[in-house]
Amino acid sequence: MATLLINGKSHTVDVDPGTPLLWVIRERLQLTGTKFGCGVAQCGACTVHLDGQAVRSCQTTVAQAAGKKITTIEGLDPAGRHPLQVAWIAEQVPQCGYCQSGQIMSAAALLARNPNPSDKDIVNAMSGNLCRCATYPRIKRAIKRAAQGVRS
Amino acid sequence: MKTSLTRRTFLASATAAGAALTIRFPLVGPGAADAAAAYDPNAALTITPDGLVTVHITKAEMGQGVGTALAQIVAEELEADWKDIRVDYPTNDPKYGLMLTGGSWSVNWTFDTLSRAGAAARLALIDAAAKSWNVSPADCVAERGVVRHLPSGRALRYGEIVARVPITKTFSEDELKQITLKKPSEYRVVGQWIPRLDIPEKVTGKAKFGIDTFLPNMVYAKVVYPPVREGATRKAVDDSAAKGVKGYIATVTLPQLVAVVATSYEAAVKARDALKVTWDPGPNANVSTESIFAKFAQAKDDPNATPWHEQGDVKSAMIGAARRHEATYTTDYVAHMQMEPMNCVVRFADGAYDIYTGSQFQTFAVGTLAATLGVDASKIRIHQQYLGGGFGRRLEPDVMVETALIAREVKRPVKLIRSREEDLKRDFYRSATLQSVRAGLGNDGKIVAWEKTVIASHPGKRWGPDFVDKKGLDQFALNGADHVYDIPNQIVRAVPVETGIPVGYVRAVAPNYTFFAVETFMDELAKLAGVDPVEYRLSMLGSAPRLARVVKLAAEKAGWGTPLPPNTGRGIACVSAQEKKTPTWTASVVQARVDPGTGKVEVQKIVCAVDCGIVVNPDGARSQIEGSLLFGVSNALKERGTIANGTLAQSNFHDYQVLRMNEVPETEVHIVPSTEYPTGLGEPGTTTIAPALSNAIFAATGARVRQVPLLPDRVLAALRAKA
Numbered sequence A: 001m002a003t004l005l006i007n008g009k010s011h012t013v014d015v016d017p018g019t020p021l022l023w024v025i026r027e028r029l030q031l032t033g034t035k036f037g038c039g040v041a042q043c044g045a046c047t048v049h050l051d052g053q054a055v056r057s058c059q060t061t062v063a064q065a066a067g068k069k070i071t072t073i074e075g076l077d078p079a080g081r082h083p084l085q086v087a088w089i090a091e092q093v094p095q096c097g098y099c100q101s102g103q104i105m106s107a108a109a110l111l112a113r114n115p116n117p118s119d120k121d122i123v124n125a126m127s128g129n130l131c132r133c134a135t136y137p138r139i140k141r142a143i144k145r146a147a148q149g150v151r152s
Numbered sequence B: 001m002k003t004s005l006t007r008r009t010f011l012a013s014a015t016a017a018g019a020a021l022t023i024r025f026p027l028v029g030p031g032a033a034d035a036a037a038a039y040d041p042n043a044a045l046t047i048t049p050d051g052l053v054t055v056h057i058t059k060a061e062m063g064q065g066v067g068t069a070l071a072q073i074v075a076e077e078l079e080a081d082w083k084d085i086r087v088d089y090p091t092n093d094p095k096y097g098l099m100l101t102g103g104s105w106s107v108n109w110t111f112d113t114l115s116r117a118g119a120a121a122r123l124a125l126i127d128a129a130a131k132s133w134n135v136s137p138a139d140c141v142a143e144r145g146v147v148r149h150l151p152s153g154r155a156l157r158y159g160e161i162v163a164r165v166p167i168t169k170t171f172s173e174d175e176l177k178q179i180t181l182k183k184p185s186e187y188r189v190v191g192q193w194i195p196r197l198d199i200p201e202k203v204t205g206k207a208k209f210g211i212d213t214f215l216p217n218m219v220y221a222k223v224v225y226p227p228v229r230e231g232a233t234r235k236a237v238d239d240s241a242a243k244g245v246k247g248y249i250a251t252v253t254l255p256q257l258v259a260v261v262a263t264s265y266e267a268a269v270k271a272r273d274a275l276k277v278t279w280d281p282g283p284n285a286n287v288s289t290e291s292i293f294a295k296f297a298q299a300k301d302d303p304n305a306t307p308w309h310e311q312g313d314v315k316s317a318m319i320g321a322a323r324r325h326e327a328t329y330t331t332d333y334v335a336h337m338q339m340e341p342m343n344c345v346v347r348f349a350d351g352a353y354d355i356y357t358g359s360q361f362q363t364f365a366v367g368t369l370a371a372t373l374g375v376d377a378s379k380i381r382i383h384q385q386y387l388g389g390g391f392g393r394r395l396e397p398d399v400m401v402e403t404a405l406i407a408r409e410v411k412r413p414v415k416l417i418r419s420r421e422e423d424l425k426r427d428f429y430r431s432a433t434l435q436s437v438r439a440g441l442g443n444d445g446k447i448v449a450w451e452k453t454v455i456a457s458h459p460g461k462r463w464g465p466d467f468v469d470k471k472g473l474d475q476f477a478l479n480g481a482d483h484v485y486d487i488p489n490q491i492v493r494a495v496p497v498e499t500g501i502p503v504g505y506v507r508a509v510a511p512n513y514t515f516f517a518v519e520t521f522m523d524e525l526a527k528l529a530g531v532d533p534v535e536y537r538l539s540m541l542g543s544a545p546r547l548a549r550v551v552k553l554a555a556e557k558a559g560w561g562t563p564l565p566p567n568t569g570r571g572i573a574c575v576s577a578q579e580k581k582t583p584t585w586t587a588s589v590v591q592a593r594v595d596p597g598t599g600k601v602e603v604q605k606i607v608c609a610v611d612c613g614i615v616v617n618p619d620g621a622r623s624q625i626e627g628s629l630l631f632g633v634s635n636a637l638k639e640r641g642t643i644a645n646g647t648l649a650q651s652n653f654h655d656y657q658v659l660r661m662n663e664v665p666e667t668e669v670h671i672v673p674s675t676e677y678p679t680g681l682g683e684p685g686t687t688t689i690a691p692a693l694s695n696a697i698f699a700a701t702g703a704r705v706r707q708v709p710l711l712p713d714r715v716l717a718a719l720r721a722k723a
Helices: A021-028 A083-090 A100-113 A119-126 A136-151 B066-078 B106-133 B158-164 B173-178 B265-274 B289-300 B314-320 B362-373 B398-410 B420-425 B459-463 B511-529 B533-538 B545-557 B618-637 B684-701 B712-722
Strands: A002-006 A009-013 A047-050 A053-056 A069-071 B039-042 B045-047 B053-056 B085-088 B140-143 B146-149 B155-157 B219-223 B233-238 B248-253 B258-262 B276-280 B306-311 B323-331 B343-349 B352-357 B380-384 B414-417 B433-441 B447-456 B489-496 B568-575 B585-594 B601-611 B666-671
Touching: A002 A021, A021 B265, A047 A100, A053 A100, A083 A100, A083 A136, A100 A119, A100 A136, A119 A136, A136 B618, B039 B106, B045 B106, B045 B158, B053 B066, B066 B085, B066 B106, B106 B140, B106 B146, B106 B158, B106 B173, B146 B158, B155 B158, B219 B265, B219 B398, B248 B398, B258 B265, B258 B398, B289 B323, B289 B433, B289 B447, B314 B433, B314 B447, B314 B489, B323 B511, B343 B398, B352 B362, B352 B398, B362 B380, B362 B398, B398 B414, B433 B511, B447 B511, B511 B533, B511 B568, B511 B684, B533 B545, B533 B568, B545 B568, B545 B585, B545 B601, B545 B666, B568 B684, B585 B684, B601 B618, B601 B684, B618 B666, B618 B684, B684 B712
Parallel strands: A002 A069, B053 B085, B219 B414, B352 B380, B447 B489, B601 B666
Antiparallel strands: A002 A009, A047 A053, A047 A069, B039 B045, B045 B053, B140 B146, B146 B155, B219 B258, B233 B276, B248 B258, B306 B489, B323 B433, B343 B352, B343 B414, B433 B447, B568 B585, B585 B601
């Protein structure tokens, strides 16, 4: 048994403590915005926040996550109107969309610690998130747009 | 409450490039509808009394924005108000004809049909409104979802007509064909910057992909795959240890597969790991990249190579040529690496299979599933979901078949999720290839003879007789080798080779490698002739003026000929992809810097010019071109699938690397305004990159790299060979 605090709500789940957080979030709790892509922290599709830090949930165990504040894409903004989500629509970023929850979660952690990121900061923070559709130029633009919105 | 419709089928008859595929898109002339019922005039759309228009998208939405684009086509002629437009992705049904998404075909194949579907529904709505007012339809117009009687000013919204007025006008096939469609100058929806309909739910995590399916009482399955990609046989299965895993439910042992089923994904993984299966590795256990290329090299001199494309008299022209040149090009295996690993959920109940997944080729999947499971096609229902990337991977029904076989045994809904490792090892790759090209030049430097042999595995052979031509060749393994340059004497030969490594269709398919050889060789010949590569191409594009135009445009926008820093160069490539019959004229100039010490190539900038005819959604088009170019950069720079012990040597994103944000060059896209019939955009850009980049490396260093990917060690070897 483990108790997880996800998006402000407490969930008790009957899993081994070594179970990857990803599978609990996705397959047990059916918060499917968090995606499975590689299972080895190489693609970033499973990115969530643990106490505000971007982590790969495929490489985070339930034991490591217990007692911390877990935020998934569903909890980023109650109305789905986080400045990044607004910017993502304005820049028409997603193609297939599968990696985009992870992209947005990585970008949100970046903006939370660095509200005015340079191009280099963005590339450094985002190069762990793969997008096979290669929407990277639009992701970059959307992060800048959101950063401007957050600052103003 | 729906009345029975008189269904007439007419052929939109798109024929897939010589393959024995006839594309039937049945479109029914608007049928009669009772007042108050939904108006369901044809397979393309439904209008409900609330005024909402649902466009039924039978193409897979995998990021190309096809739902929005096809809905725009319908809305244009329907004169619908865009805010009333919805889309859905219906379950397979014979009424939708061929359900296949690929080849950059979607808009090209459906533009006319969907335009007529929308127009016919509009005319029927006008007719119904006019009858209800007892006026002539000629005095009525439809605009933004409202029919108006001009002399009296009376008006009825589409929803009101559906709710209150009998719609009786129907169209025969001939009448449908005779409908006068709008001129491009009259478009109000097509060509507009309309935001994509699927994007809002893709930024909140709400969009549902196949992997997001849950059914009551569902269990998880894991298949044990053999260590060799093809040809291994199973000797024994010992599930005694697996049975002890918490959550284990059953072992499924079938001729086709062995699998375990458990209560959760992680329990299924544990049980799978505990299952002991012994294999006879079979005849392919020693297949390797080296053995495959050795086989290719042998095939190169095959006197029985099948002529695929022929014109003029190559033999005489080659003898008479003032100069001759030849080169050999190779490309390595490429994997799809779509971000959503292959997965499927199947419920088997009452003799029918409900299949939840994202499919690019429902028609093929239904046929394969029905044959494998021994049921009628009507018992197969594929509930289409968003695709977390397709790129051709989801043309294949393999995972649907596995999941359905397991679901039939366990009598509970089954979810099968492949790990990334399984996804990559069990992929159907873009074939490795070897191409030899020979040309003879006249005294003026122009090409008088062209001879090429394409050696590759052909995916169509695995799919069956419908997917190869009479000579046993898969057109989709060869497209592009029949380029559009004015060369009087040409022969292209093909040798399909079986290797033990199954191949499939990966974004932009054959033109990735055929145009790599054509466009790199063209640069070599330009050098030999002492002519600028852009001028050289233009001198042979007299019969392809639209391609010549994008070549000029790309060169001009890229500053072709202007000086660059040391070790930096520009290369150009132009293509008639995806198919010569329905080309999107595309040219790219790539600017790259080569580190002469390490051979590392930095792609700095891509300028791409495209003429695809009418553009339905300009931003969607731009997005597709950007993505296709960067997919090409990833293929050209990084992706090398190698084979060892009969299987792919790579296992995940750490050793099969794809493009990341820190490697993205600046991209500049120029789309030529056009009123020509639209073609497609998902792939052509991809095919320009490897040759343009190889040509840029040559321009930067004088070293010619004839192997894709253009890896640092290959660049270094070419630099040394030059020195």
